[in-house]
Amino acid sequence: MLRISVAVGLLLAIGCSAPTLAAPTRSSTESTIVFCSDAGLANCRSAFRAAKRDWLLAETEGVKRTTIDRNLKLALEIQQMQIPSANQSSATNSTEAPPIKRNGWSGFVFDASSVKHSTKPALLIRLGEKIARQTLKRRFAGYDVRYAKGEGCLTCAVITGADGQIEVSFAKDGRTIVDMRSYDERSHDTLGNGVGRSLTKAIGFNSAQCDAGESTTCASPDLKGLLYIVTDDERCPMKVEEERPVVIPNCARIAGFQILSSNNGR
Secondary structure (H helix, E strand, O other), X not given: OHHHHHHHHHHHHHHHOOEEOOOOOOOOOOOEEOOOOOOOHHHHHHHHXXXXXXXXXXXXHHHHHHHHHHHHHHHHHHHHHHHHHHHHHHHHHHOOXXXXXXXXXXXXXXXXXXXXXXXXXXXXXXXXXXXXXXXXXXXXXXXXXXEEOOOOOOEEEEEEEOOEEEEXXXXXXXXXXXXXXXXXXXXXXXXXXXXXXXXXHHHOOOEEXXXXXXXXXXXXXXXXXXXXXXXXXXXXXOOOOOOOXXXXXXXXXXXXXXXXXXXXXX
């Protein structure tokens, strides 16, 4: 009986002295040995379960890290494949025509009695307005305002900026505005007619009241007081007769705009 007891005790000791499974790492393969006795058999089993759980957690973590690394590598490869495609798309788009600007034009606008800037309301001058030279220059600060005399007018001022040019003529007092005109291609009337546009379309008819003065002008039927300066073109002649409607050929074009005082202030 003594030998059987000793043998059973040895088997129990050997069974409880199981090594814990260490989590696989790159730098270490250490193992932990748990020694058990008859009295501490429950503790031995608990320690064994804890060691096994730690190993499983470590193994699972290792699998997760491997999966994450593979996913990151795959995402990087996909991104690198998309970069040339994006560059090619950008290069293709760069060869296309630029988008059409739909915010309208910028320049000076003529109505029946005044000229103003399309986006700067403070830049406004009116027919018959009395304005001193320094006041006009302050109003059009940032523009080149040059006065002159004897060049087809008693006193004239040419206002020039990056977005257009207008010519202003004054009466004998040198302050009262009697004539405003512009040949600048950025100038328009309030109806949207611009330099180079069809005169027939601007007037709305194939005839109008015109005058052959310094330049041939035709009156706007919609904006009373506004005159369309007609392009001088030998290939598109217009026969102008006083106080009679003038037939406007389809080839006639707008060369500019003018607002003129009835007596010209002289």
